[in-house]
Amino acid sequence: MPSSTPFDAMSRRHFITTVGAGAAVSIMGASLARASAKEPVLRPPGAIDEDAFLSLCARCGRCIPVCPNSALRLQGPGNGLQNLMTPKLVPSKGYCIMPVNGCQNCIKACPAKVLQPISLEGLSSSQFSSRLKMGTASVDTRICIPYALKQPCLACKEICPVEGAITTKGGEGKGPGATVRKPVFNNDVCVGCGACENACPTTPKAVTVSSKGAKRTQWRA
Amino acid sequence: MALLNERTTGAQSTPEPDSVVVARNGTPSELASGAVRSLGGMDSFVGAGDVVLIKPNASFSVPPGTGANTSPEIASTVARLALEAGASKVILTDHRINKPGPLTVQINGLREAAEGCGGEFLVLQQESDFETVDLNQARTLTKVEVAKAYLESDVLINLPVLKHHDATGSSVGLKGLMGLVYDRTVFHREGLDATIADLSLGIRPNLTIVDATKTLMTNGPRGPGEVIEMGKVVAGVDPVAVDVASMALAYSLGYQDFGIDDRNAYVKIAGELGVGDSDPSSVLARTFEVDVKEQIGPCPPSTRKGAIPAWTPYASLSVASVALGLAAMVYDRRRTRDAK
Amino acid sequence: MVDPASVSPAVDRSLLSGIKFRYIRHIVQAQILILVLYALTNYSLPIRLLWHVDPLLGISAALSGAVKPAPLLMLGAAMLAGSVALGRAFCGWICPLGFVQDLTSFGKRKSWMPETLRYVKYVILAAGLIMPILAGWTFLEWVTPMSVLPRALGPFWGPYDSLALGLVVFLLAVLIAAATEKRAWCRYVCPLGAILSLPASKKAIGISVNEERCIKCLRCERACTMGIIDIRGQSGLRWDSECILCLACRDACPKNAIGPAFRT
Numbered sequence: 093m094p095s096s097t098p099f100d101a102m103s104r105r106h107f108i109t110t111v112g113a114g115a116a117v118s119i120m121g122a123s124l125a126r127a128s129a130k131e132p133v134l135r136p137p138g139a140i141d142e143d144a145f146l147s148l149c150a151r152c153g154r155c156i157p158v159c160p161n162s163a164l165r166l167q168g169p170g171n172g173l174q175n176l177m178t179p180k181l182v183p184s185k186g187y188c189i190m191p192v193n194g195c196q197n198c199i200k201a202c203p204a205k206v207l208q209p210i211s212l213e214g215l216s217s218s219q220f221s222s223r224l225k226m227g228t229a230s231v232d233t234r235i236c237i238p239y240a241l242k243q244p245c246l247a248c249k250e251i252c253p254v255e256g257a258i259t260t261k262g263g264e265g266k267g268p269g270a271t272v273r274k275p276v277f278n279n280d281v282c283v284g285c286g287a288c289e290n291a292c293p294t295t296p297k298a299v300t301v302s303s304k305g306a307k308r309t310q311w312r313a
Numbered sequence: 314m315a316l317l318n319e320r321t322t323g324a325q326s327t328p329e330p331d332s333v334v335v336a337r338n339g340t341p342s343e344l345a346s347g348a349v350r351s352l353g354g355m356d357s358f359v360g361a362g363d364v365v366l367i368k369p370n371a372s373f374s375v376p377p378g379t380g381a382n383t384s385p386e387i388a389s390t391v392a393r394l395a396l397e398a399g400a401s402k403v404i405l406t407d408h409r410i411n412k413p414g415p416l417t418v419q420i421n422g423l424r425e426a427a428e429g430c431g432g433e434f435l436v437l438q439q440e441s442d443f444e445t446v447d448l449n450q451a452r453t454l455t456k457v458e459v460a461k462a463y464l465e466s467d468v469l470i471n472l473p474v475l476k477h478h479d480a481t482g483s484s485v486g487l488k489g490l491m492g493l494v495y496d497r498t499v500f501h502r503e504g505l506d507a508t509i510a511d512l513s514l515g516i517r518p519n520l521t522i523v524d525a526t527k528t529l530m531t532n533g534p535r536g537p538g539e540v541i542e543m544g545k546v547v548a549g550v551d552p553v554a555v556d557v558a559s560m561a562l563a564y565s566l567g568y569q570d571f572g573i574d575d576r577n578a579y580v581k582i583a584g585e586l587g588v589g590d591s592d593p594s595s596v597l598a599r600t601f602e603v604d605v606k607e608q609i610g611p612c613p614p615s616t617r618k619g620a621i622p623a624w625t626p627y628a629s630l631s632v633a634s635v636a637l638g639l640a641a642m643v644y645d646r647r648r649t650r651d652a653k
Numbered sequence: 654m655v656d657p658a659s660v661s662p663a664v665d666r667s668l669l670s671g672i673k674f675r676y677i678r679h680i681v682q683a684q685i686l687i688l689v690l691y692a693l694t695n696y697s698l699p700i701r702l703l704w705h706v707d708p709l710l711g712i713s714a715a716l717s718g719a720v721k722p723a724p725l726l727m728l729g730a731a732m733l734a735g736s737v738a739l740g741r742a743f744c745g746w747i748c749p750l751g752f753v754q755d756l757t758s759f760g761k762r763k764s765w766m767p768e769t770l771r772y773v774k775y776v777i778l779a780a781g782l783i784m785p786i787l788a789g790w791t792f793l794e795w796v797t798p799m800s801v802l803p804r805a806l807g808p809f810w811g812p813y814d815s816l817a818l819g820l821v822v823f824l825l826a827v828l829i830a831a832a833t834e835k836r837a838w839c840r841y842v843c844p845l846g847a848i849l850s851l852p853a854s855k856k857a858i859g860i861s862v863n864e865e866r867c868i869k870c871l872r873c874e875r876a877c878t879m880g881i882i883d884i885r886g887q888s889g890l891r892w893d894s895e896c897i898l899c900l901a902c903r904d905a906c907p908k909n910a911i912g913p914a915f916r917t
Binding site for chain 1: 692693694695696701703704705707710713714717718719720724772775776777778779780781782783784785787788789790791792794795797799800803804807810811812814815816817819820
């Protein structure tokens with residue numbers, strides 16, 4: 093009779109060697125994973141909490157091509173082995189249009205359902221952050237044009253789809269530079285879609301979106 | 314690189330080149346067509362066979378009626394007027410702020426407005442849609458990338474909406490020309506007022522028609538904010554004078570941000586550069602309010618054929634693969650049978 | 654030696670003797686690949702099944718302890734149960750990564766890589782199952798074919814960056830390896846193949862050789878995509894569990910001496 097499996101063909105010694113090698117690879121990999129630095133990642137909308145996300149995400153990359161704004165990318169090796177090939181929102185490339193028209197392409201595409209559906213039904217845009225919050229935008233006033241150069245800009249406020257996430261202050265005075273209004277970021281209202289960072293005209297960007305304050309969802313099959 | 318200080322069309326000269334017309338008392342379509350009629354009719358601007366480029370405000374992905382974009386009704390009417398005057402092609406275009414562009418113009422209704430009359434909406438998105446030109450006599454912005462569609466057209470009709478703007482004070486025609494430019498970040502970095510004025514040296518609309526029907530008075534350019542039913546359309550050949558007259562309409566209602574001083578300084582600078590008349594008293598002396606007598610409507614909603622379903626290429630791939638496989642099988646069977 | 658009397662033919666030879674199974678198999682594989690391509694850009698298609706049947710994803714997620722396992726494991730368990738009956742037939746008839754390798758596998762050589770390499774996939778599988786228990790995180794998603802292929806094809810439909818280039822290069826490496834050694838990924842690397850091969854010793858359909866008809870021409874050996882036929886040595890399959898039921902051996906044999914058969 094032909095041997096049935098390589099397992100049948102191998103002796104007990106070989107079997108133990110195989111499993112042992114597997115365990116060794118695991119230990120190496122596990123310690124590598126702990127050693128590599130990790131910055132919290134800005135995830136696509138509807139992401140479940142991070143531990144479960146890392147366990148369940150199939151790293152299949154299906155969410156990437158379906159985004160109409162090409163806002164998502166796969167994480168490369170630079171942010172820890174655990175995050176490798178998981179999806180992240182990259183505002184400098186594209187911003188999430190879910191606050192604009194309720195788009196949930198990535199959520200619908202995810203086969204592992206690590207991106208859960210979010211309903212914005214019945215909410216005004218200033219209320220979106222109660223259910224949808226990928227992160228929060230903040231401004232570096234050393235780079236931001238109205239703050240730093242006393243010239244008008246407000247490209248961030250122009251594009252922001254959430255009412256009240258960016259408001260303005262100043263600009264009521266007289267004389268050159270005094271009429272310039274500066275953007276003010278309201279963390280609680282911001283949904284972290286990244287439109288502001290995308291539109292910001294400075295290099296490096298004065299407005300950036302981080303995963304701080306993100307509200308994660310609960311995984312359901 | 315081209316010099317852009319001269320534009321010519323095949324049309325007859327305008328009867329009153331320097332007057333500004335404010336149409337009132339009518340529906341948006343009637344206002345738009347009445348304003349154009351008062352300036353001599355669209356025939357004065359569009360000759361037979363001309364390619365007409367219309368530049369509305371279409372940048373924001375908000376529905377019509379919020380004052381952030383030109384109203385689709387007016388856009389549709391102006392497109393219709395151009396076609397009826399003999400234009401060979403009517404293109405509406407804007408370099409969108411909200412992305413993706415095709416979705417934005419679907420939400421704000423401007424694509425529908427363009428296509429309803431048989432025109433098209435050209436969404437400007439990539440650098441290859443633009444071409445660098447020199448701006449003579451510019452003080453700050455000596456070079457700019459403008460839309461190729463503008464360079465290739467015969468007539469440019471600027472169709473802005475009058476609205477508040479947090480950064481400059483307000484936005485009308487001169488500010489709206491930024492929608493024909495590729496890199497707007499330069500404008501923010503080099504000073505909005507100076508660069509907008511310089512841009513107006515290079516892009517010269519043949520006609521400016523301002524949508525002042527539903528006007529966003531606060532929290533512009535996107536809103537949401539206070540929207541007033543002003544019910545007017547302002548039109549003229551001098552782009553600076555049209556801006557002055559439009560802003561005066563809003564300023565006279567008590568909205569300080571529409572004044573021309575430290576705010577909206579680009580209007581003054583454009584006047585200094587010789588683009589047009591920025592002196593308020595001089596402009597208002599040439600501004601006429603007109604009651605509308607036109608009875609014309611916009612184009613009907615477009616009857617676009619349904620798009621082919623998304624699965625079509627895959628279904629055909631599937632059928633093709635089955636056919637190919639069966640054919641290969643039959644061929645192979647025949648070949649081995651013959652070999653035996 | 655297999656007693657011909659104990660083997661009942663799985664198919665009626667006279668009716669189908671002229672047909673090469675290869676074409677039917679490729680047609681089925683092509684449909685699956687087209688479905689995967691469709692799924693890359695059409696989010697609404699409920700193609701989750703293709704991922705849910707992958708037992709690796711469910712098992713490693715369950716082992717990591719991060720989620721309750723039950724819904725995830727059900728379809729994967731069904732696939733494992735299926736492999737008890739059919740061995741690695743998934744690999745030969747469904748897996749899209751297997752299909753694209755078949756398209757580049759024109760080599761006529763039997764094998765030039767050492768046989769011990771076959772154990773590597775079991776090492777990867779073992780590591781992938783131990784890692785979630787030890788460290789609470791999973792890595793089988795990087796190597797399971799149901800993720801490897803769509804990840805590498807995504808850049809052709811969507812945004813493109815340097816990581817995307819790396820993924821495409823990786824896929825090209827797999828295809829080039831397959832060109833020199835048929836289905837090299839499946840033979841030596843794939844952990845999904847590894848786990849499907851484990852219950853395969855009990856399977857219901859296997860390949861058997863009819864000793865009387867066999868003329869020892871060895872065409873089946875060269876045709877075998879997994880390189881496991883050894884007519885002279887053991888008169889059959891060297892490693893039965895590795896068989897993906899591609900039936901290339903049957904197609905190649907001029908005497909109908911080798912083919913699928915029910916095992917009792």
